[in-house]
Amino acid sequence: MADHHIVLVGGGHTHVQVLRDFGDRPEPGARLTLVTDRVMTPYSGMLPGHVAGAYSRAEMHIDLEGLARRCGVALCRGSAVGIDRTRRELLLADGGRLAYDTLSLNLGITPDLSGIAGADRFAIAVKPISGLLDQLDRLFAGEAVPRRILMVGGGPAGVEMALALRTRFQALAPQAAQPWIAIAAGDAVTPSLNPGMQQRVRAALARRDVTLLAPCRIAEINAEGALDTTGQRIPADAVIVSTAARAPTWLATTGLRQAADGSVLTADTLATTTDGAIFAVGDCAAIEGDRREKAGVFAVRQGPPLIANLRRRVRAEPLVSYRAQRDYLAILATGDGSAIAGRGRWLAVEGRWVWRWKDWLDRSFMARFAAGPPR
Numbered sequence: 001m002a003d004h005h006i007v008l009v010g011g012g013h014t015h016v017q018v019l020r021d022f023g024d025r026p027e028p029g030a031r032l033t034l035v036t037d038r039v040m041t042p043y044s045g046m047l048p049g050h051v052a053g054a055y056s057r058a059e060m061h062i063d064l065e066g067l068a069r070r071c072g073v074a075l076c077r078g079s080a081v082g083i084d085r086t087r088r089e090l091l092l093a094d095g096g097r098l099a100y101d102t103l104s105l106n107l108g109i110t111p112d113l114s115g116i117a118g119a120d121r122f123a124i125a126v127k128p129i130s131g132l133l134d135q136l137d138r139l140f141a142g143e144a145v146p147r148r149i150l151m152v153g154g155g156p157a158g159v160e161m162a163l164a165l166r167t168r169f170q171a172l173a174p175q176a177a178q179p180w181i182a183i184a185a186g187d188a189v190t191p192s193l194n195p196g197m198q199q200r201v202r203a204a205l206a207r208r209d210v211t212l213l214a215p216c217r218i219a220e221i222n223a224e225g226a227l228d229t230t231g232q233r234i235p236a237d238a239v240i241v242s243t244a245a246r247a248p249t250w251l252a253t254t255g256l257r258q259a260a261d262g263s264v265l266t267a268d269t270l271a272t273t274t275d276g277a278i279f280a281v282g283d284c285a286a287i288e289g290d291r292r293e294k295a296g297v298f299a300v301r302q303g304p305p306l307i308a309n310l311r312r313r314v315r316a317e318p319l320v321s322y323r324a325q326r327d328y329l330a331i332l333a334t335g336d337g338s339a340i341a342g343r344g345r346w347l348a349v350e351g352r353w354v355w356r357w358k359d360w361l362d363r364s365f366m367a368r369f370a371a372g373p374p375r
């Protein structure tokens, strides 16, 4: 009899693997519900490729409804806004409550616009990705090609997006004057990447005519463009923000311990340090004492250990620790059929074969979650 209710909140990169695994190998005594505020969840690895025109919108999204049906998981369409930890109930925006035995949070993060005046009114934020895609659609459908586009944030996501926008505008209006595209990169571009990758990133930006502004910190965004912290005006028709991000603000009301960026603190078992019945994974979580940047690759890697520990909770067995590798393979598409890859402190390679490799990795990942016939 299925009496242990696992409630998964958010259809992020980790939870889609839980659905798939419990679909393939149902856990006796467990039933699962996925709570999600959207039915189509984007895969960020393919986002720049979609913006550049390499992938359709369907190709870069996982159909959570189809996947849940195929895996025998109940789907609850709604937005979580709180947790009643005493009664073990998830609180939903529509006033509903959902009782759980085990809860898992895979909610992602959104750019923290609070440090830039006017950003909430005038900027396009890269997350949530659905909002970004709607606003980019309007930009691409405009009668005239925008003259100036400013990307705020020089991390890998900002760089890939700027390069993808260059490709898209070249394809949309090959005869028209191309927009000035610039990145306001804070102190330096892609500081988290190794020196060889950074050098290749700077060369790709120059080759693709994307202006790098660094050091450059944006203090204000308005209808005319942006203003940096020295008071310099940067006129722009569109300002896209891809800067430091925060976990959803409602998590502060749950009483779960949080890191400075609002991420929920967990042990290396992925269970929160506050409440053993609640797990947190992906960008919205941080393993205590383990400072690492936010990247989808970590959310993907947490799939197998989360699956193992959810099964152990159901069986009332002790949880196992997850030893996260610090290094990971980073691959950046340059939008011109090539890509830069690197790992650790020294490895940095580039070429069309790297792009084909990334394309194969991303398509293989997505193929695992295609909606098929119900089990």
Ligand SMILES: Cc1cc2nc3c(=O)[nH]c(=O)nc-3n(C[C@H](O)[C@H](O)[C@H](O)COP(=O)(O)OP(=O)(O)OC[C@H]3O[C@@H](n4cnc5c(N)ncnc54)[C@H](O)[C@@H]3O)c2cc1C
Binding pocket: 009, 010, 011, 012, 013, 014, 035, 036, 037, 038, 041, 042, 044, 045, 046, 047, 048, 078, 079, 080, 081, 106, 107, 108, 109, 126, 127, 156, 157, 158, 160, 161, 242, 248, 281, 282, 283, 284, 294, 295, 296, 297, 298, 299, 331
């Ligand atoms: C342009 C861009 C390119 C990137 N490229 C890469 C890359 O190539 N490689 C890489 O490793 N990382 C990349 N990243 C980073 C990557 O996007 C994140 O690290 C990754 O998405 C985090 O995955 P996640 O599973 O934690 O959350 P997400 O993928 O953000 O999923 C969270 C889900 O939870 C849902 N949700 C949120 N709140 C609620 C709620 N209250 N109730 C119900 N549902 C909710 C959301 O709708 C969403 O479906 C990129 C980011 C950007 C912006």
